[in-house]
Amino acid sequence: xxxxxxxxxxxxxxxxxxxxxxxxxxxxxxxxxxxxxxxxxxxxxxxxxxxxxxxxxxxxxxxxxxxxxxxxxxxxxxxxxxxxxxxxxxxxxxxxxxxxxxxxxxxxxxxxxxxxxxxxxxxxxxxxxxxxxxxxxxxxxxxxxxxxxxxxxxxxxxxxxxxxxxxxxxxxxxxxxxxxxxxxxxxxxxxxxxxxxxxxxxxxxxxxxxxxxxxxxxxxxxxxxxxxxxxxxxxxxxxxxxxxxxxxxxxxxxxxxxxxxxxxxxxxxxxxxxxxxxxxxxxxxxxxxxxxxxxxxxxxxxxxxxxxxxxxxxxxxxxx
Numbered sequence: 381x382x383x384x385x386x387x388x389x390x391x392x393x394x395x396x397x398x399x400x401x402x403x404x405x406x407x408x409x410x411x412x413x414x415x416x417x418x419x420x421x422x423x424x425x426x427x428x429x430x431x432x433x434x435x436x437x438x439x440x441x442x443x444x445x446x447x448x449x450x451x452x453x454x455x456x457x458x459x460x461x462x463x464x465x466x467x468x469x470x471x472x473x474x475x476x477x478x479x480x481x482x483x484x485x486x487x488x489x490x491x492x493x494x495x496x497x498x499x500x501x502x503x504x505x506x507x508x509x510x511x512x513x514x515x516x517x518x519x520x521x522x523x524x525x526x527x528x529x530x531x532x533x534x535x536x537x538x539x540x541x542x543x544x545x546x547x548x549x550x551x552x553x554x555x556x557x558x559x560x561x562x563x564x565x566x567x568x569x570x571x572x573x574x575x576x577x578x579x580x581x582x583x584x585x586x587x588x589x590x591x592x593x594x595x596x597x598x599x600x601x602x603x604x605x606x607x608x609x610x611x612x613x614x615x616x617x618x619x620x621x622x623x624x625x626x627x628x629x630x631x632x633x634x635x636x637x638x639x640x641x642x643x644x645x646x647x648x649x650x651x652x653x654x655x656x657x658x659x660x661x662x663x664x665x666x667x668x669x670x671x672x673x674x675x676x677x678x679x680x681x682x683x684x685x686x687x688x689x690x691x692x693x694x695x696x697x698x699x700x
Contacts, residue, residue, distance in 0.1 A: 419471050425462040427527040430481060431552060433458050434519050437488060438558050441512055444495070445560050448504055452496040458489045477531015484515075484522045491515040513559050520564075521571045524548060534576035542569050542579045 440455050463481055466473070491512040498505045528548060529537050546565050556565045573579050586594070 419473070422462065422466050422469070422471060423473055426460075426466055426478075426481065427523060429460055429462040430484070430519065430523050430526070433460070433485075433488070434516060434523065435553070437492070437512075437516050437519070438554075438564075440492075441509065441516065442558055442560075444499070444505060444509060450499065452499040455492050455496050455499070458485060458492065460485050474531040476533065477526050480522050480531065481526060484519050487515045488512075488519055513562070517564070517567050517571050520549070520554060520568050521575065523552075524568070524572065525575075525577075534572075534578075537577060539578045539580055542581070545569055545572065545579070 436456065437458070443454055444450055463478070463485065466478060467482070491508070491514075495505055495508045495512050498508045524545060525531060525534070525537075545568065549565050549568065554564060554568075556563050558564045569579060
């Protein structure tokens with residue numbers, strides 16, 4: 381074999397091996413995709429199967445409620461081949477949700493069997509019909525958690541708007557007036573809230589008048605802004621002669637005066653003088669008053685000349 385033939389054989393062999401590897405990888409990828417699509421289809425089939433069984437059960441219970449004389453043949457047995465196939469297979473899915481769906485089917489089947497027995501005896505179903513309606517409400521709640529939240533636990537879901545649950549029931553054709561004397565969508569919302577799902581807005585617990593009439597103590601509320609404050613620590617008393625600036629503290633304040641000292645320091649009672657004391661005080665004031673200093677002017681001199689004073693015309697009489 382020549383060198384050229386050897387290289388030709390080697391190149392052809394390598395090309396064939398690469399093509400074979402590509403074909404095997406493509407087959408493996410296709411098998412994986414088909415398995416993933418089959419798993420998704422099986423899980424979707426479980427939800428579709430439960431929804432069909434719920435619709436049929438709601439219709440049967442509605443007939444029993446509106447027509448008391450119906451027989452037990454109205455209630456058909458419940459079958460779940462999709463759920464059984466998922467339980468038998470090794471599909472990697474949320475097994476907690478699968479277990480909840482299985483228990484839901486068991487409850488629905490048991491309630492229907494009890495209702496069939498009552499109808500077969502010709503008695504009026506009372507508590508049995510209510511129990512069957514309650515099982516249907518539980519089934520709708522389980523279907524919502526499985527189909528929307530992939531079977532997660534209510535504590536792991538988080539907050540959900542209650543109107544989104546109602547809109548989901550509208551899209552799945554669950555009518556609010558399916559059962560007589562009951563609002564089906566409101567009952568499902570309350571059942572989900574009872575399971576632990578946090579739905580908003582929360583139901584009102586007080587009317588406006590009751591809320592604003594409540595006696596609310598801000599300091600007694602542990603969750604209030606004032607209730608979370610720390611307790612004030614008692615201030616330590618500083619020793620005498622310490623503290624302040626450069627170790628010179630304030631002097632100790634003197635004690636408050638006792639009752640005896642306070643009586644001594646109190647002002648004396650007002651003295652009411654009599655009439656004699658008032659006269660004596662007026663005489664002393666009159667004697668101590670200083671005479672007013674009046675100035676002498678030219679006008680005063682003129683006025684004295686014009687007056688007729690007898691002392692100026694005649695000399696006073698002299699006596700020896």
